[in-house]
Amino acid sequence: MVEPQRQISYRPVRVVGALLLLQLVGLVSIGVYLFSSIDWDRILALANKQSQTLPGPLEKQFEQAILYVIFFLPPTVLLLIAGLSFVLLRRRGWLLASVAQGVILLACLLFYPDPRPGFAYPIIAYCILMVLYLNSRDVRAVFHSKGITPASGGSETAHGG
Numbered sequence: 001m002v003e004p005q006r007q008i009s010y011r012p013v014r015v016v017g018a019l020l021l022l023q024l025v026g027l028v029s030i031g032v033y034l035f036s037s038i039d040w041d042r043i044l045a046l047a048n049k050q051s052q053t054l055p056g057p058l059e060k061q062f063e064q065a066i067l068y069v070i071f072f073l074p075p076t077v078l079l080l081i082a083g084l085s086f087v088l089l090r091r092r093g094w095l096l097a098s099v100a101q102g103v104i105l106l107a108c109l110l111f112y113p114d115p116r117p118g119f120a121y122p123i124i125a126y127c128i129l130m131v132l133y134l135n136s137r138d139v140r141a142v143f144h145s146k147g148i149t150p151a152s153g154g155s156e157t158a159h160g161g
Contacts, residue, residue, distance in 0.1 A: 012138040017086025019133070020097055023126055024079040027072055027104075030119050034065040064117060071107035075100045097134055101127045 038061050053059070078100035085093030105127045108120045133139065 012136070013086050013142050016097065016130075016134060016139055017083050017088075017093075019130060020079050020083035020086060020100075023130065024076060024083060026126070027076050027079070027123070030123075031065075031068055031072065034061075034068050038062055038065060067111070071111050072104065075103040075107070078103070094134065094139075098131065101131050101134070 039058060042058060043062070078096050082093035082096035082100055086097070104123060108116070108124050108127075112120055
């Protein structure tokens with residue numbers, strides 16, 4: 001017997017793509033905030049005086065901004081690729097999104113010593129929710145569907161899938 005073909009909706013996949021791009025915007029915004037909160041005039045004045053050390057609070061801000069870029073730039077690139085592939089190509093990018101969430105969680109949990117900065121906890125919560133949503137039944141159904149016709153009516157090969 002031939003199984004009847006079911007129609008699937010790509011809406012959950014597009015929602016995942018939008019949520020990944022929202023997470024990307026949030027991570028970039030935190031990085032911009034960290035770098036804009038540094039007193040660059042004071043750093044330049046100290047550099048002109050040939051000072052070898054920075055004052056304690058300024059050094060801590062500068063270190064936090066540099067560590068943020070080191071730890072969150074690679075997963076941010078992964079988020080951009082995965083988010084765009086979810087939005088544009090529909091079925092690509094699930095593994096990239098999962099790896100990006102794992103790397104972000106690893107950075108938040110292991111690389112930030114106690115006390116963690118305040119922005120780490122919302123990032124951790126968002127990553128956990130994204131992993132749960134990536135593994136939800138609606139999203140997984142799109143990736144494990146064989147012989148199912150898309151609800152949008154278009155050919156998936158025309159969209160690069």
